[in-house]
Amino acid sequence: MTPASASTELPLPSREGAGGAGPQVGGSPPVAARRAGRGVRRFIRHRLALIGFATIVVLALAAALGPYLDPFNDLHIDILHRFAPPFSGPHLLGTDQLGRDMLARLEMAGRVSLTVGCAAMVLSTITGTVIGVLAGYYGGAVGAALMRFVDAMLCFPSIFLLLALAAFVQPSLLSITVIIAATGWMEVARLVEAQIRSLRDRDFAVAALALGAPDRTIMFRELIPNAVAPIVVASTLNVARAILLESYISFLGYGIQPPVPSWGNMLNNAQEYLTTAPWLAILPGAAITLAVTGFNFLGDGLRDALDPRLDVR
Amino acid sequence: MTAYLLRRLGQSLLLLWIVSMIGFAVLHLAPGGPLAQFTLTPGMTQADLARIAHQMGLDRPLPLQYWEWLRHMLAGDWGRSYRDNQPVLTVIGGHLPATLELMVSSTLLAVVLGTWVGVLGALRQRSLFDYLATVGAMVALSIPTFWFGLVVIYAFSVKLDWLPVGGMYTIGNGSFADYVHHLIAPAMVLALVTVAIWSRYMRSSMLEVSSQDYVRTAVAKGLPRRVVILRHALRNALLPMITLAGLQLPTLLGGALVTETVFTWPGMGRLYLDSIGYRDYPVIMGLLMFTALLVLLGNLGADLLYAIYDPRIRLD
Numbered sequence: 001m002t003p004a005s006a007s008t009e010l011p012l013p014s015r016e017g018a019g020g021a022g023p024q025v026g027g028s029p030p031v032a033a034r035r036a037g038r039g040v041r042r043f044i045r046h047r048l049a050l051i052g053f054a055t056i057v058v059l060a061l062a063a064a065l066g067p068y069l070d071p072f073n074d075l076h077i078d079i080l081h082r083f084a085p086p087f088s089g090p091h092l093l094g095t096d097q098l099g100r101d102m103l104a105r106l107e108m109a110g111r112v113s114l115t116v117g118c119a120a121m122v123l124s125t126i127t128g129t130v131i132g133v134l135a136g137y138y139g140g141a142v143g144a145a146l147m148r149f150v151d152a153m154l155c156f157p158s159i160f161l162l163l164a165l166a167a168f169v170q171p172s173l174l175s176i177t178v179i180i181a182a183t184g185w186m187e188v189a190r191l192v193e194a195q196i197r198s199l200r201d202r203d204f205a206v207a208a209l210a211l212g213a214p215d216r217t218i219m220f221r222e223l224i225p226n227a228v229a230p231i232v233v234a235s236t237l238n239v240a241r242a243i244l245l246e247s248y249i250s251f252l253g254y255g256i257q258p259p260v261p262s263w264g265n266m267l268n269n270a271q272e273y274l275t276t277a278p279w280l281a282i283l284p285g286a287a288i289t290l291a292v293t294g295f296n297f298l299g300d301g302l303r304d305a306l307d308p309r310l311d312v313r
Numbered sequence: 314m315t316a317y318l319l320r321r322l323g324q325s326l327l328l329l330w331i332v333s334m335i336g337f338a339v340l341h342l343a344p345g346g347p348l349a350q351f352t353l354t355p356g357m358t359q360a361d362l363a364r365i366a367h368q369m370g371l372d373r374p375l376p377l378q379y380w381e382w383l384r385h386m387l388a389g390d391w392g393r394s395y396r397d398n399q400p401v402l403t404v405i406g407g408h409l410p411a412t413l414e415l416m417v418s419s420t421l422l423a424v425v426l427g428t429w430v431g432v433l434g435a436l437r438q439r440s441l442f443d444y445l446a447t448v449g450a451m452v453a454l455s456i457p458t459f460w461f462g463l464v465v466i467y468a469f470s471v472k473l474d475w476l477p478v479g480g481m482y483t484i485g486n487g488s489f490a491d492y493v494h495h496l497i498a499p500a501m502v503l504a505l506v507t508v509a510i511w512s513r514y515m516r517s518s519m520l521e522v523s524s525q526d527y528v529r530t531a532v533a534k535g536l537p538r539r540v541v542i543l544r545h546a547l548r549n550a551l552l553p554m555i556t557l558a559g560l561q562l563p564t565l566l567g568g569a570l571v572t573e574t575v576f577t578w579p580g581m582g583r584l585y586l587d588s589i590g591y592r593d594y595p596v597i598m599g600l601l602m603f604t605a606l607l608v609l610l611g612n613l614g615a616d617l618l619y620a621i622y623d624p625r626i627r628l629d
Contacts, residue, residue, distance in 0.1 A: 048448065152331035155605040157567030160585060164339050164597060167589040240455065247457050248571060252586060264457075271463060271575070275471050282467075285460030292455035300451065 049301020055294035059287070063110030072101035074108040075259060083277050094279050097269065102279065106287055109261035114291065116177050116262070117243035123181035124242070125235040128188025133219050135189070136196030147193060150186045158183045159248055166254035176255050180242050188234050195227035229306035236299035240292045247288045263288045314620075321616070325609045329602075333386070336601040337379050340594055386602070392595030396588075401599035405581065411481065412569055412580030419500040420558070420565065423507035430508070431515025432547060435523065446512060453509035458568050462502045462575035469498060479577040499576040503568050507561060514557050515550065522550040552623050559615025562608045 067074065072091065078099035086094040086102070093102040135146040153161075165179040199205060200223065208218045224231075243263075249255035250264025258265055263284045270281035366372045370381060385392065391401035430450075434443040470478040476498045477483065483491050522528060523546055531545045532538075570582030577583070581600060588596040620626045 048451075148328065148331055149335075152328050152335055152605075154563070155328060155332050155608045156335075156601060157563040157570070157604060157608075159567040159570050160601060160604055161339070163570075163586065163589050164336075164601065167592070168340070244455075244457055248459065251457075251459050252571075252574065254589070267460060267463070271466075274463060274467050278467050278471075281460070281463045285457060285463065288460065289452070289456050292457075293452050296451050296455050 046301060046305075048297045049305070052294040052297025052301065055290055056298065059110055059291050059294070060114060063107050063114055066107035066110075067104060070101065070104045070107070072104045074100060074104035074261065076100060076104075083273075085277075086279050086283075093283060094277075096266075096280055097273060097277070102283055105261050105266060106263070106283060109263045109266055109284065110287065110291075112173070112256055112260060112262040113243055113246055113264065113288070116173060116180065116246050116256070117239050117291075117295075119177045120180040120184065120242035120246070121235050121239040123178065124185040124238055125188055125231065127181065128185035128234075129192050129224065129231060131185070132189040132192025133196050133224060136193040137200060137215065137219050137223065139197065143193070147190075150189050153183075153186050156183075158245065162245060162249055163252065163254055166249050171255065171257050173256065173260070176246065176249070180245050183245070184238055184241060188231065188238070191230055191234055192224075192227060195230060196223050199223050199226055233299055233303045233306060236295055236302055240295035240299065243288065243292050243295070263291075318617070321613055325613055328609060329605060332605040333383065333602060334379070336598055336605075337382065340598055341375060341378070382598075391599045391602075394588075394596050395593045396591050396596070401595050404584065404596055405599055405603055408579060408581045408584040411578060412566075412573070412582065415496070415499055415503060415572070415578060415580060416565055416569055418496055419503035420507060422500055423504040423511050424558075426504070427508045427511025428515050428547075428551070430512035432519050432542075432550075434512065434516040435519035436542065438520065443516075446516075450509040450513050453505050456505065458502060458506065458571045459575050461505055462499070462572060465498050465502055466575070479575070481579055499572045499578050502575070503565070503572045506564060506568055510561065510564075511554070511557070514554060518550040518553050519546060522546045525549075552619065555619045555622065556615050559612045562611040563604075566604050566607065 078095065080099065081089070081091070081095055082097055082099035084091050084095040084099075086092065088094065091101050091103070093106065095101055096105065131146055131150070135143040135150075161183050162179060165182065166176065169175045169179060196219075205218060205222055208222045213222070246255055246262060247264030247267070250262045251267045253265075253268060256262035256265050258268075266284040267281060270284070273280050363372070370378060382392075389402075391405075393400055394404050397404075430446050434446045437443055465476075466478050469476040477495050479495075481492065481495050483495075528541060528545050531541045536545075566582075569580060570585060572578065573580045573582035574586055581604075585597065585600045587593075588600065
């Protein structure tokens, strides 16, 4: 009896698929070829995760160190040189409608967007883990109530809930981070609850209980360390989700407020200059896509690497 | 079946009740509250505000307010918009068709494209196509919808001048062809994420079905590959996708909000954003409840359809 399971973010099925090892329609290739193919795929999979990781590192380094190396300040307004296209002058990636250097702005915005994304991930992972552990360990009425709350939260499209919260809260880095986390902890809670429920009856947990360990010790010392792998995967994918959501609400004007730049709010006015200065729209979006793709690739690679079912073969 | 249906309906109602409390709490505990809109009016004194608050029942304890709201809601009175004093249901009803049309057309697009990509990926597992489809799906999931919308506008409207930049009709032209012309770009943009997810699930569903005995039997009987794929494998692989379609609803609704904003499509998403701007509490609350209701009904419908089309599933 599964209650209406409304899930916003569906985990993608493992790339191998359930029938990966089974016969294929139209006859299967020879065993040696299949084995080689599997090796190739494993290499590719790792390579994607590595590419993702490298992308994140490059973006993070650019955001952290770039502003010290740039000749231009991100807030320096230079009306005479506004709308300079990229690769055409002293401004490597051009300038915006106020003549501010795009590269410097992108780097500063990267600091904000990446920080908000990671901080929201940490908050939502902690919240989701705690709620999931409590629901999974105690079960019964408490567990049911907590999980129904999770189900109800998942009935809202996250942007709807996020906008409702963002519109009524004084926007600041902290408040935006908190509300993004507030709409992103449910998947983790679901996952942890399921894990804990199955781990709770395993011998080591029963033994700890028999030894008289308090609930808190069993939950946080015995059970959680055994559920770390899926939590790590979920939180990596959660960073991607948080960066995307921050960009959505900032684009709509309810997120990070100018003059503090974020990749999302840089796109805020970009639509009106689409005909004259398309790079204002293209560059920040490309930065978001790169960062989110990076975290998604990394999370996917981690899932494959940490999924114990894939070791059996 | 009836017992199952009743139980599922009961669960959905329970969830809807929790949903209503969350929505109510979010809106009424937030700083500012429904009165924030009036503080912008010049000449408004503290006494005026208090009087309005009393008139609207906002000075009463929150649980009491919630009870009042719930009572009216159940009686079909969802309140009136602060903006134009129209009943909330009328306002939502006026914007619903545009959103549904956008969602249905983009879902059709996504299902056709996603099924094709997924099936081809499963049939040619580990081929270059499969690899590109996998990477492509991941990238598609990572692209912000609104930015993709801007890129589409830039490419197809600004550069190529093939599609209009937004809206639903050209002023003075209400023809169906004009409407479809306006629908293409937003439907394409909204379909992006769905295509990615659908193709991945389709691929793994197809792989799973392909390893079933009945497919092996069909191959062993010497049936043409085409027949095996289309009649034995694909039809069965599509079954679990019904559930996925139900689960995708929140993502689709959220995507519709962003897409409608970029393409100035006059649907529910735009209405929601406008209502947020106006702090139109009854409409915001109404839309939150309405989307949650849609999501719950979508899930329920998907599960029932699945049971109807798959005789192996017994609901009891």
